[in-house]
Amino acid sequence: MPSTSTAPQRLSAGERAAHRDPNVLRWLGGYTSSALGDNVYYLALSWAAVQAGTPAQAGLVTAVSAVPRALLMLGGGVVADRYGPWRVVVGSTAVRCALVLVAAVLLLATSPGLWALGAVAVLFGVVDAVFLPAGGALPARIADRSQLARVQGLRGLAVRLALVLGGPLGGLGIALGGTAGAFGLSALLIGASLPALLAVRVRDLPPDDVKPREPALAELRDGFRHIRHSPVLRPLMLAIALGDLGFVGPMNLGLNLLAEERGWGPSGMGWVLAGFGVGAAAASLLLAWRGRVARAGRVTAVTALAGAGAISLLAQAPSVATAVGAALFIGLFAGLAGALCGALLQCHAGPAYVGRVTSVSTLVSFGLAPLTFPLVGGAVDLWGTGPVFTACATISALSGVVILASRALRGAELPR
Structure with missing residues (x-):
């Protein structure tokens, strides 16, 4: 593996590390509170749907939000670049808070179908x-380019914290106030992010990067041209897509099917998920501490290949303990590869295009990759978990192959 040394990044005179920058920390506090609210919202929505209908109907309600998200994501990137990611994040956060609050009021006043x-x-x-592309583009406007890897690490820690605490907080809200109480708690957490986000200072675009406003479709085409003409972004988008398509199926639905097949039960699956969470948190902590990884392109390729190998090994694990170890390595390597991909994307996207570029990568992660769930479930029914996990791991490994095959991406570096 390429050398990454263990010494944290040395900063130039006058430069402030992201984890000591009050502006970045304000953004991080707002992001964490919003992510907690999201996790509580999804738990409350699924619980309310289960109470109101059959399991199949509840599944449809919880999945239906993915349709507009996938269809409109690219347009959301145009909106983020046109109006600025900070404005879009603040506005969409206020609307999300209002929507969840309306759901809480509906549940208090009536029994909505x-x-x-x-x-x-x-x-x-x-x-x-609209929110997701703008949220992904915002770090590039609040931190120095040399700090973007560290910001990705801090963001990963916030995501882990939200996942760990979101479930218990949602359960507490349901226990104390019913489903309406959980929705109310979600609205409170999302709304609590607004004061922190409003206090974030955003850098203006350099004058040379300010572009005249065009029709939305023309701006979208311009964003695709920007990706296509970049020797780093073009293969990076393909690598991100392959990594997500091979990762999401086995580590979501596939893990449930694996635990059922092996008789590990809910507790065993919980331990496996905990192992993955520890590994992912360690990867985020490493980036947050170091601030920069030398030979970022090569390290991304190697960690992507290692993470794919660990996915394949997970299906062969003979015991829960072995599966926990495999999941820990998946979290560590796949988490590091994903964070480095995000940092490279923000560093190599033009400042005026970050929203549109982010929307393309986010579309794959949040729109297309979940569509593999039915394919994974059907394939497991036909061939079992082992062959399916191996096939998904092969797809994920192709992301590392794409990086190694691209001279520009293979040699890509994060700024000092």
């Missing part, structure tokens, strides 16, 4: 299509 819950989910997905 599945149609009402589905309508809230669809509207939330529409707003998410």
Whole structure:
């Protein structure tokens, strides 16, 4: 593996590390509170849907928000670049808070049917299509380019914290106030992010990067041209897509099927997920501490290949303990590869194009990759978990192959 040394990044005179920058920390506090609110919202939505209909209907309600999110994501990137990611994040956060609050009021005042819950989910997905690209583009406007890897590490830690605490907080909200209480708690957490986000200072675009406003479709085409003409972004998008397509199926639905097949039960699956979380948190902590990884392109390729290998090994694990170890390595290597891909994307995207570039990568992660769930489930029914995990791992490994095959991406570096 290429050398990454263990010494943290040395900063130039006057430069402040992201984890000591009050502006970045304000953004991080807002991002964490919003992510916690999201996790509580999805738990509350699924619980309310289960109470109002059959399991199949509940599954449809919880999944329906993915449709507008996937259809409108690219347009959300155009909106983020046109109006600025900070404005879009603040505005969409306020709308998301209002939507969840409306759901809480509906549950307090009446017993809404599945149609009402589905309508809230669809509207939330529409707003998410704008919020997600802007949220991904915002770090590039609040931190020095040399600090973007560290910011990705801090963001990863926030995601891990939200995943760990979101479930218990949602359960507490349901226990104390019913489903309406959980929705209310979600609205409170999302709304609590607004003061921190409003206090974030955003850098203006360099004058040379300010472009005249064009029709939305023309701006979208311009974003695709920017990706196509970049020797780093073009293969990077393919690598991100392959990594997500091979990773999401086995580590979501596939893991449930694996635990059922091996008789590990819910507790065993919980331990495996905990192992993955520890590995992913360690990867994020490493980036947050170091601030920069030398030979970033090569390290991304190697960690992507190692993470794919660990996915294949997970399906062969003879015991829960072995599976936990494999999941830990998946979290560590795949988490590091994903964070480095995000940092490289933000460093090599033009400042005026970060929203559109982010929307393309986010579309794959949040729109297309979940569509593999039915394929993974059907394939497991036909061939079992072992062959399916191996096939998915092969697809994920192709992301590392793409990076190694691209001279520009293979040699890509993060700024000092």
